[in-house]
Amino acid sequence: MRTFQSFPRLAQIALHWGLILLLLGVSVGSICALFLWLLDQVTQLRFLHPSLLFGLPVAGIGVALLYQRYGGRAAAGNNLIIDEIHKPGGGVPFCMAPLVLFGTVISHLFGASVGREGTAVQIGGSFAAAIGRLFRLNDRAMRLFLMAGIAAGFGAVFGTPVAGAIFGLEVLTLGRLDYAALLPVAVASIVADWTCHAWGIHHAAYHVGFRGIPSADGTMFHVDALLLVKVSFAAVCFGLASRAFASGVHRLAGIFQKLCPPAWLRPALGGVLTILLAGLLGTRDYLGLGVTSPDIDGASIMNFFGHGYYPWSWFWKLVFTLVALASGFKGGEVTPLFFIGAGLGNALSPVLGVPADLLAGVGFVAVFAGAANTPLACTFMAIELFGATDVVYYAAGCFIAYLASGHSGIYQAQRIGTPKT
Amino acid sequence: MRTFQSFPRLAQIALHWGLILLLLGVSVGSICALFLWLLDQVTQLRFLHPSLLFGLPVAGIGVALLYQRYGGRAAAGNNLIIDEIHKPGGGVPFCMAPLVLFGTVISHLFGASVGREGTAVQIGGSFAAAIGRLFRLNDRAMRLFLMAGIAAGFGAVFGTPVAGAIFGLEVLTLGRLDYAALLPVAVASIVADWTCHAWGIHHAAYHVGFRGIPSADGTMFHVDALLLVKVSFAAVCFGLASRAFASGVHRLAGIFQKLCPPAWLRPALGGVLTILLAGLLGTRDYLGLGVTSPDIDGASIMNFFGHGYYPWSWFWKLVFTLVALASGFKGGEVTPLFFIGAGLGNALSPVLGVPADLLAGVGFVAVFAGAANTPLACTFMAIELFGATDVVYYAAGCFIAYLASGHSGIYQAQRIGTPKT
Incomplete structure (x- = not known):
């Protein structure tokens, strides 16, 4: 009976969460699309102009000074977001998103050997924190929402929404997975990935052609x-x-x-x-x-x-x-x-x-x-x-x-x- | 340095676990193969002789009396295995395997609407308990080994080794997953599935032909x-x-x-x-x-x-x-x-x-x-x-x-x- 009595309340919660997760997914997906587009541009540019590499030391100093001046806690990157989920403290500053996006694009323009998931996760985390503050989420809700932010960034940047969702749950604690945020991470990751695709971003397609070793009678089994x-x-x-x-x-x-x-x-x-x-x-x-x-x-x-x-x-x-x-x-x-x-x-x-x-x-x-x-x-x-x-x-x-x-x-x-x- | 010093010890542990998991996987896979073969035989028999259904009440009484006489704690089925993992107690009796195998085959011969995963999980659990006792596993090792038994039974009976492995971890606790048994469940489930296949058992193949909705430009995306x-x-x-x-x-x-x-x-x-x-x-x-x-x-x-x-x-x-x-x-x-x-x-x-x-x-x-x-x-x-x-x-x-x-x-x-x- 409890279920039916509380149905309007449940629907209200679902609607509220649905909307803020949609907002999170669309914004993180869009920024990740911009990020991936920029990465592609600067990588092409670097391929065309190999001498850009000689600017790497100066570019690195520039980004480091920028972080020193404006970054504050944002310099802790992914670790700050994980810490905030485990033990809410000073929050994730919004400046993290533009700083890491700019810093990463500069890294890639001048040829530093770095990746992109840190950037995407930090974009996801800082947007989640900002939207969460806007909607006055409490500590518990903010934790789930930050996990959703990680999932959104990861899912969008690699074009793998299910992996993004599970990554948002799995990365926090070694050897254990908690399902409290199961649906939020999935919604955020799927929406962000979809948004990124809607902006026309295509991900690299890797081809594994191996399809198993046929047995004597020609049938294929999923493990040899x-x-x-x-x-x-x-x-x-x-x-x-x-x-x-x-x-x-x-x-x-x-x-x-x-x-x-x-x-x-x-x-x-x-x-x-x-x-x-x-x-x-x-x-x-x-x-x-x-x-x-x-x-x-x-x-x-x-x-x-x-x-x-x-x-x-x-x-x-x-x-x-x-x-x-x-x-x-x-x-x-x-x-x-x-x-x-x-x-x-x-x-x-x-x-x-x-x-x-x-x-x-x-x-x-x-x-x-x-x-x-x-x-x-x-x-x-x-x-x-x-x-x-x-x-x-x-x-x-x-x-x-x-x-x-x-x-x-x-x-x-x-x-x-x-x-x- | 610790790693290198303890390498012989690590290798010894790996070998010991590898061998007992292999034994578990092969035996559970073989019994599951026998079980699936029997299920197929009795189902065909029932299709040919519809009047077998009228024997269902008497057959049910027969199996129930058998359990009452010889079953003891085995009657608790899957729940006993889950309980033994959470809190080792009197152990899982070996008689569980033959009893549940016989009981399930009888259910299917006479047309009761039941499944088979319970049977497979109980076969897996009781073999794990028996092998564990044989090798004198301590309580902690026995817990992991019982989980491997569940995984072996599940993986073999449905022909889905990865799902079997994760099921062995996931079924114990609602909303949480612990990775302590990650490798044991995977080894047991993969070996059991492989063994079942080696006995010539084929699983039903379901065909989902849907491959996404093509967009205007003919490309396909993984979510609409x-x-x-x-x-x-x-x-x-x-x-x-x-x-x-x-x-x-x-x-x-x-x-x-x-x-x-x-x-x-x-x-x-x-x-x-x-x-x-x-x-x-x-x-x-x-x-x-x-x-x-x-x-x-x-x-x-x-x-x-x-x-x-x-x-x-x-x-x-x-x-x-x-x-x-x-x-x-x-x-x-x-x-x-x-x-x-x-x-x-x-x-x-x-x-x-x-x-x-x-x-x-x-x-x-x-x-x-x-x-x-x-x-x-x-x-x-x-x-x-x-x-x-x-x-x-x-x-x-x-x-x-x-x-x-x-x-x-x-x-x-x-x-x-x-x-x-």
Whole structure:
């Protein structure tokens, strides 16, 4: 009976939440569309004008000074949002959104090896905080709404709404998932992704052609025992790469801090190192996002799914990204993690005798799963990007990498809910 | 450094767990293969000899007496396993496996409207308990191992290893997921599914042909706004159907208990009611599993995905199943829930203007998600059964049905971790 008596109240709550989530999704989706469009523009520009790279140190200093002057708490980035969800404090400042958007676009224009999920998540979080303040949400509602903001940013920027929703739940606590925000994250992520699409943004399409190994009678089954063992072995390597990445960023940041105490000057150090490394290797493949390369056969996420062989690209991308992030360039970790994972998958594929596209796909999501401690979101991401046929390999890859990566993830504000061992 | 020092110990643990999980997966997969083969045999037999239905009351009494004489704690079924995971007590008796297997096969031979997941989960749980005792697992390890047993049974019986793994984690606590057993459930479920396949068992293949609505320029996007709104509305109905099912079983069981105090006699009451209902409706479509029908155009899960229209089949299956389960027939809830969900999806599809195959697919998993409080496992199940193209609709359906179904699920031993509202 209670249900029927409270029906008008329930409908009112549903309408209220529906409207503010719609507002959140549409605004975050629109800003993410602008962000992705800008990224594309500056990446094309950088491909056309390689000498832009020499501006990287100065550009880095400029963004760092901007943050020092106007950023305040916003400099804490993703970690601030996660902290605010766990323990509401001073709130997420709105200036975070324009600052991180501008900072990331500058990073990419001049060729820092950074990603974009950090930016999208921070856009999502700061819009959620602003809309939440506007509608006077209480602490509990604000927590759910911030999670929805994370989901919206993530879902829109990668074009994977279900993965975005689960990421918004999963990223907060290692080893545990709470369903309180299940519907808000889903609504926000789906609406943001849809909005981004409605603005005409297309996401890169990766092609995993592997469709299983046919048995003697020609039928196909969704898992081959030997292949799964090989993929599982690779997944341990993916997890170790995640661990190297996460602990590498923290350690290198500590070293940079000692070498160069003023924070605003550190990006110059990173910029100079990036220029030296690029010159030494004689390639621009490890600058920027890395989804595509200026050279048709260059190392890029796209090409790792193809017929080329890139034995050490994953390692160099790791080095370039550690330098960029540890020295304070703005952006995100995830697209470089995709690059490292897909590249390592490509590198291991002939060694293990696994189709390159399959192992690139597993690595793509597994290294990220291990570094962010989000195995379920990453399994969904693989499904949304590569299809359902190889889901067992993706799940096994993400679960094993998650276990093998240890407790240090890329988000230091993440709480430990259930330890891994 | 700790990692390297403890490497031999880690390898030893991994080997030990790998071996016992392999043993669990192979044995549960094999028994599930036998179970599915038997189910197929008795269903064919029942299709050939409709008069077997008249034996249902006596068969029910026979199984009930068997349980009364030899079952002991095994009569608590799935709930005993869930309880043992939450709070290890007297253990899961091994007799549970043969008893529930025999009892379920008898239910299906004579036409009770029950499922099979309960049986598979109990086979998995009792094998896990037996193997765990053999290897002297401690309480904590036994808990993880029982979860792996649930996952193995579920993954093998439906041919959905990833859904099986997540189900093993998700079914224990409403609104929360703990990752401690992430790898054990995955290994057990994948091995069991693979073993079941190796025995030559094939699972029914449901065909969802819907591949999105093309936009004006011919491109396809993974979500259409209006269609998603319609599916969401249907999902509320699916959640209410879950609620009707879960609370219906508990209430009707209470009524049967009053009408007929001796437990062993209650299946006779259910059997007679089933015979009367089947006679009254003049159809055998609501007996047994319902995956296929003896009539080519009869109401069946398969046919709900096709071109026929079945406006009230979901309702009658609900009635038949409540009668069978509340009166004590052995089996499971899930396949009838698939029937109810796919049937309700089929019934709503012309009303809402949604393709029947898509809405049957969403209903198939969503009603189950609401009744078992396992929205993530059910989303994975949809992906494994129907493919990834429509994943946003499946996720939305499962999440909404989960929220709309209230707190009374089909597993009374399930703890409430995070309330839904």
